[in-house]
Amino acid sequence: MDVKRFFRIASSALVAFTVVVVVAVGTTYWWGGRKLERTVEVPLQPVAIPTGAAQIAHGRYLYESRGCMDCHGANGGGKQVFDEANGFRVRAPDITRANPAIDRYTPEDWDRAIRHGVAPSGRPLLVMPSEDYNRLSNEDFGALVAYLRSLPPAGGQPGEVHLPWFVQGMYGAGVIKDAAEKIDHSLPPAPAVAAAVNVRYGAYVAESCKGCHGANLRGGHIPGAPPDWPPASNLQPGHAMKAYPTAEQFVAMMRTGKRPDGTDVSRVMPFSAFAKMNDTDLNALYLFLTTR
The missing domain is CATH 1.10.760 (Cytochrome Bc1 Complex; Chain D, domain 2)
Structure with a gap:
């Protein structure tokens, strides 16, 4: 193959590849916009709002x-x-x-x-x-x-x-999902769980961890987070929780943002909220995360 023919083929391939990429990005961006405008049907039952x-x-x-x-x-x-x-x-x-x-x-x-x-x-x-x-x-x-x-x-x-265009594109491609996509809207509300230091109540408290740590608490990249955010820790047994042999150490970390060795936990953890959790919630959460 002569050099001129090689470059003609290479140039054509590059143009074709560029067109494919532009079309793919444009399509996913368009679908991202469509997804934002979709209607989500949610079955609801009236809930009494207390006044006490x-x-x-x-x-x-x-x-x-x-x-x-x-x-x-x-x-x-x-x-x-x-x-x-x-x-x-x-x-x-x-x-x-x-x-x-x-x-x-x-x-x-x-x-x-x-x-x-x-x-x-x-x-x-x-x-x-x-x-x-x-x-x-x-x-x-x-x-x-x-x-x-x-x-x-x-x-x-x-x-x-x-x-940004690339985030909307990832949203359109399904790489990033909104909460309405992740939730099973057919499930009835969870039954009331009495606050106590036990695994059942700990599992109820742990529901508030799933937005970052995932439905199964395995951690990983936080969907929709800025690219410089670190991945969420794996909270399955045998992983991040190994750093907290006692409930007291776990509670201290949730209130201070520091591990038992004095190092800082990820800056994106909402410790301003966790520090306000009472002892019952934090000890029940520890029990659930370490005894499943």
Whole structure:
């Protein structure tokens, strides 16, 4: 084969490859946009929202200790969650009644958003980690909503999600999934579980770990996270939990962010929430993670 013919073939192959890549990227980007606009049907049953002081106080505990506060702020006024150089921006909305959209929420709308990752319109809430909250019992869900409704008005700012083209492409290709894709919406709410230091209650608490550590808690890359985030640890027996021979060491780590040897755990772990977990929740979680 002469040199000129070789380069003609190589150039044609490169052009063809480039066209294929551009079409593939464009198609997945387009599908990502379509997925964002799809409607998700969720079967709902009415949930009574309590008004008692004890239930509202329990709702506050859940809000502060299960990660809600990390995104929506201590006062529910929302905050900037991501603002990456590549254009990945996420601002969690104000979820007090100062936000007109939230002020119109019915109990069913709260259920769609919190336990199913779906907006009142039926579209998916892309960044809302509802897989962490899908198995909330009606009692805990009602207490949480009761607390949210009790919050005084904040700034009223809406949420914002801006995806870089490559993230939207991965979303369109199914590499990144929203919570509504991960959740089995046909499951009824989980039954109430009495708070106690046992494996059953520990498994209930561990539901709030699944957004980062995965449905089976095996860890790995956190879907949708910025590329510089480290992978979530494998919480299956015999892996990361080996570093905590005693419950006291595990509880100390969850409250300080430091391992028994003094080294820091991943900076992306929401220790501001974990530090507010009470002893019963943390000891039950330890028991579940170490005795399965």
